Amino acid sequence: MIPTLYFTFLLINRKVKYEQTMTATMTEDRLSETFAALANPMRRAILIRLADGEASVNEIAAPFDVTLPAISRHIKVLEQAGLVTQGKRAQYRPCKIEASPLKEISAWTEQYRPIWEARFDRMDDYLQQIQDNPKENSK
Amino acid sequence: MIPTLYFTFLLINRKVKYEQTMTATMTEDRLSETFAALANPMRRAILIRLADGEASVNEIAAPFDVTLPAISRHIKVLEQAGLVTQGKRAQYRPCKIEASPLKEISAWTEQYRPIWEARFDRMDDYLQQIQDNPKENSK
Numbered sequence A, B: 001m002i003p004t005l006y007f008t009f010l011l012i013n014r015k016v017k018y019e020q021t022m023t024a025t026m027t028e029d030r031l032s033e034t035f036a037a038l039a040n041p042m043r044r045a046i047l048i049r050l051a052d053g054e055a056s057v058n059e060i061a062a063p064f065d066v067t068l069p070a071i072s073r074h075i076k077v078l079e080q081a082g083l084v085t086q087g088k089r090a091q092y093r094p095c096k097i098e099a100s101p102l103k104e105i106s107a108w109t110e111q112y113r114p115i116w117e118a119r120f121d122r123m124d125d126y127l128q129q130i131q132d133n134p135k136e137n138s139k
Helices: A002-038 A041-051 A057-061 A068-080 A100-110 A113-132 A134-138 B002-038 B041-051 B057-061 B068-080 B100-110 B113-132 B134-138
Strands: A084-086 A095-097 B084-086 B095-097
Touching (some): A002 A068, A002 B002, A041 A057, A057 A068, A100 B113, A113 B100, B002 B041, B002 B068, B002 B100, B041 B057, B041 B068, B041 B095, B057 B068, B068 B084
Antiparallel strands (some): B084 B095
């Protein structure tokens, strides 16, 4: 009885660990996909356009000096990263920005805020020191 | 005299415009380079390690199941993106995190905050509405 229970426990435990690992890996991959999608000025420009409101592929392409297929490929990358969704209506399929992956990027970046703020604090201290003792520092 | 002045003005104007374009392009490329460097779970893990303090390539590699050359290549990508600097001392060349590109990423992402917050505001409104009129919504 006890060995059977223990074996069941081990199996469940292994399944939970596997699922935790898979979830962690999927989140990691999703972050990588978002970062990769954003690593292109044209795709970032498309997102800025969509932040103003929904737009068709033609409307998105209008201000850019690139072909429609090129714009479509960029939109496809943004869609795969979950940053853009496209409507399903037959005639007019507007693209819409989805900000939740950007929220994840923001949360990831925030963990480093203490580092860049510490750097600027040190710079502030240094500038304050120069102002307080101008002669001391110009020696 | 006036044509010469006008020509000089045009030249200066063109140079200024060119420099503005170059600066904008360089900032754009720098953002792309940062995003591309972050689009890899191993490189993000290295940054998290370095957020705890400086470390040599060997120290960085220790917890990972990868070869030293592989870690070195990832560090090289992070260095090229300005996210890591390496000390110049002959024996011990510790790697150090540089957070200013992460600050730029954070600032870029922040412009979309109103979009994701609006989405959650709408969700809050909806949940509030369900709580206020449970029967209304369960019909």
